[in-house]
Amino acid sequence: MDAVQVMKQEVGRAAAAMVESNTIVGLGTGSTTAYAIQFIGDRLAAGEIENIVGIPTSFQAEVLSKQYGIPLTSLDAVDHIDLAIDGADEVDPNKNLIKGGGAAHTREKVVDALANKFVVVVDSGKMVDVLGSTFLLPVEVIPMAIAPVMRQLEALGGKPELRMGVKKAGPVVTDEGNLVVDLKFEAIKDPAALEIAINNIPGVLENGLFVGVADTILVGEIIDGEPKVRTIN
Ligand code: 5RP
Numbered sequence: 624m625d626a627v628q629v630m631k632q633e634v635g636r637a638a639a640a641m642v643e644s645n646t647i648v649g650l651g652t653g654s655t656t657a658y659a660i661q662f663i664g665d666r667l668a669a670g671e672i673e674n675i676v677g678i679p680t681s682f683q684a685e686v687l688s689k690q691y692g693i694p695l696t697s698l699d700a701v702d703h704i705d706l707a708i709d710g711a712d713e714v715d716p717n718k719n720l721i722k723g724g725g726a727a728h729t730r731e732k733v734v735d736a737l738a739n740k741f742v743v744v745v746d747s748g749k750m751v752d753v754l755g756s757t758f759l760l761p762v763e764v765i766p767m768a769i770a771p772v773m774r775q776l777e778a779l780g781g782k783p784e785l786r787m788g789v790k791k792a793g794p795v796v797t798d799e800g801n802l803v804v805d806l807k808f809e810a811i812k813d814p815a816a817l818e819i820a821i822n823n824i825p826g827v828l829e830n831g832l833f834v835g836v837a838d839t840i841l842v843g844e845i846i847d848g849e850p851k852v853r854t855i856n
Contacts, residue, residue, distance in 0.1 A: 631843060639660075645673075646705035647705050649678050649680065649737070650679045650684045652680050659708045664690075678704060682798050704739065710745060715753065720836070721754050742840075746844075755810050762783075762827055763827070769804070780808065
């Protein structure tokens with residue numbers, strides 16, 4: 624397993640260890656959270672924890688949770704979420720995030736923001752000084768508005784690109800049936816203002832800036848050849 628996978632696995636394990644019995648858990652999307660889902664399932668199967676119910680943030684999270692034996696429910700059936708575990712594409716020093724690499728950021732923001740505690744699981748390569756340094760900012764857009772929205776995103780200073788499918792002709796279609804525009808900014812100096820400005824464009828459903836949502840970041844690192852997990856509270 625390469626170093627990045629080892630870091631992802633270790634933070635996934637550390638996040639799964641934070642899950643307590645009799646709780647409602649938000650289950651994020653992506654390759655790092657996939658490890659957390661796997662380890663939560665292992666802990667349930669081993670009898671270490673019991674009476675967990677998960678709220679998946681995507682079709683992927685739903686499929687994985689079923690595979691690993693985690694009972695699921697929906698937001699209609701619960702009045703709170705105790706803990707949400709989710710990955711990120713970038714994390715800045717203020718614990719603000721860019722998410723949406725898996726085009727699931729709309730549901731992720733609903734679930735992660737509702738949680739009493741939101742724990743982010745990342746490998747050390749995701750840590751940046753300024754958001755937008757390494758990753759494009761995803762924006763979910765309803766299909767009929769794609770042309771005007773792309774023009775207005777450009778007017779905000781970003782370079783918009785429609786996300787295309789891999790091993791699928793045509794654009795990526797989200798779990799909600801919408802399109803994703805990836806926006807290149809040189810640097811996002813005011814994430815809070817940009818998050819609001821983008822979401823104010825008619826036709827935009829949600830963007831991947833998560834400002835002031837994360838409580839704890841678990842960062843996977845390799846130090847002297849050994850995997851370690853650093854906690855940022
Ligand atoms: C999906 C996400 C993911 O959490 C993010 O892309 C990180 O993914 P990975 O853990 O595979 O690097 O926001 O929409």
